Amino acid sequence: MAAPRIGIALGSGVARGWAHIGVLRRLEKEGIKPDLICGTSIGAVVGGLYLAGELEQLEEWARSLGRISLFRFLDLRLRGGSLISGRKLFRLIDDAIGDTQIEDLPIPFAAITTELGTGHEIWVRKGHLGSAINASYALPGLFAPEQIDGRWLIDGALTNPVPVSVCRALGARLVIAVNLNADVFGMTNVGENESSLGADESDEGFLSAVSPINIMKHRFFDKEGTEPSMFGVMMSALNIVQDRLSRSRLAGDPPDVTIAPRLAHRGLLEFDKADEMIREGEHAVERSLPFLHHALKVLS
Numbered sequence: 001m002a003a004p005r006i007g008i009a010l011g012s013g014v015a016r017g018w019a020h021i022g023v024l025r026r027l028e029k030e031g032i033k034p035d036l037i038c039g040t041s042i043g044a045v046v047g048g049l050y051l052a053g054e055l056e057q058l059e060e061w062a063r064s065l066g067r068i069s070l071f072r073f074l075d076l077r078l079r080g081g082s083l084i085s086g087r088k089l090f091r092l093i094d095d096a097i098g099d100t101q102i103e104d105l106p107i108p109f110a111a112i113t114t115e116l117g118t119g120h121e122i123w124v125r126k127g128h129l130g131s132a133i134n135a136s137y138a139l140p141g142l143f144a145p146e147q148i149d150g151r152w153l154i155d156g157a158l159t160n161p162v163p164v165s166v167c168r169a170l171g172a173r174l175v176i177a178v179n180l181n182a183d184v185f186g187m188t189n190v191g192e193n194e195s196s197l198g199a200d201e202s203d204e205g206f207l208s209a210v211s212p213i214n215i216m217k218h219r220f221f222d223k224e225g226t227e228p229s230m231f232g233v234m235m236s237a238l239n240i241v242q243d244r245l246s247r248s249r250l251a252g253d254p255p256d257v258t259i260a261p262r263l264a265h266r267g268l269l270e271f272d273k274a275d276e277m278i279r280e281g282e283h284a285v286e287r288s289l290p291f292l293h294h295a296l297k298v299l300s
Contacts, residue, residue, distance in 0.1 A: 004299040007172025008034040009164045009255065010043030012157035012242055013180030014139070014268040015277070017042025019261040021059050022281025023178050024050055030285070032292065034176075036108040038123075038166040040156040043178070044111040044136035045093070048129050051105040052097045061092070062274035093130050100129045108170055111136040112156030112163045116145055121159035123166055124148060141234060161242045165253045174299050176292070177255035178284075181242050183264045235268050256295045259288045 008027075010020050020043060027033070039047035049058045102109055103126055111124045111132035124132035127148065135146035135153035145152040160166065167175045250258075261284040266273055285292075 002300070003296065004173035005035045005171055006032065007036045007038065007167030007170065007175045008047070009162050009167050009175060009177045010037065010039040010047045011162035011177065011179050011181070011246070012041035012043060012155070013263070014042055014238075015271040015273070016180040016261070016263045016266060016268065017046055018062050018271070018274040018277035019180060019263060019281035019284065020046035020178060021055065021062065021274075022278040022283075023259055023261070023285055024055065024281075025278075026282040026285035027176075030289065030292075032176075032296075034107065036110075036167065036170050036172055038110045038112065038163040038170070039136065040112040040161055040163050041137045041139070042180075043163075044133050044156070048109060048111065048133045049093070049096060051107065051109050052100050052129060054096045057096055059274075059278065062271070062278070065272045065274060093133055097129050102126050102129050102132060105129070110163070110166050110170065112160050112166060113138075113146075113148075113153040114156055114158040116152040116154050119159070121156070122151070122153060124153075139238070157238070157242050157245075159245070160249060161246045162250060162255075164250060164255045167255075168253060174257075174295055175255045176257045176259060177250070178259045178261075178281075179246060179250070180261060180263060181239065181246055182258070182260035183262055239268065256299070257288055257291050259284045 008024075010017075010023075013019075024046070037047040037051060039045070046055070046058065049055055102111075102124070109125070109129075113122045113124055113132075113135045114120070115122050124135060131146055131148055135148055136156045137143065138145050138154045140154050140158070143155075145154045147153070156163070161181070162177050162179050164175050164177050259281075261277070261280045263277065263280060266277065
């Protein structure tokens with residue numbers, strides 16, 4: 001019999017999302033290819049670039065990020081609806097995929113977003129791929145919302161952190177969920193390098209690149225450790241939302257197989273740890289292979 005129609009739900013998790021690269025690489029090596037991909041936040045970034053044929057470029061860029069070079073892509077602004085405008089990151093994605101439309105991708109793709117005005121879960125399934133990706137990872141307070149079809153859209157993690165339900169709705173028979181937050185409840189959400197934004201204040205290169213961030217840094221981090229920092233509260237709040245929503249959504253609509261990278265020791269903004277996270281994504285697939293093969297056998 002024919003293999004079942006496979007859908008992959010790539011979940012949210014900010015920097016932990018580099019693990020998605022390892023997951024997709026390892027599944028491909030195993031001969032497991034998706035018939036559709038749905039992604040939330042960083043899951044939409046990796047999934048969209050994968051289908052656009054740019055995963056290798058994304059992986060190369062992710063592995064090249066250092067604790068200082070990352071901040072050259074963070075354009076701080078003091079007005080508007082976000083701390084970071086995101087224009088530099090948006091341009092990076094747009095340069096990679098050009099004018100690619102979602103309809104032109106080889107298989108169906110949906111970027112999960114949240115409408116700012118109503119709180120509705122919005123599936124972006126057509127139009128410019130870059131705009132859909134940008135909207136899906138527009139983390140409230142950090143990145144600016146994206147306007148699509150007259151609606152302001154923000155991070156899909158606020159409504160559907162692991163979009164299993166979307167895969168089902170789009171016709172997947174076998175749904176593989178990649179949950180980046182399965183083991184992080186109760187753990188720190190600020191990694192070892194985030195307490196100082198991952199950089200040395202004495203580094204002249206850092207100061208010249210992100211002096212506005214350096215000036216405001218102490219508003220977001222409490223170096224004395226006497227109380228939660230503003231930044232730590234923001235990251236922990238995001239993780240609580242993702243964890244609680246994921247538990248609720250996955251309980252009501254469980255995937256057939258869950259791939260769960262072990263990333264509790266890594267903070268949400270440790271983008272410079274791509275090597276480790278990609279490797280853990282591969283290991284997570286290897287741990288799930290018996291369940292994957294069993295599911296494929298049963299559903300075939």
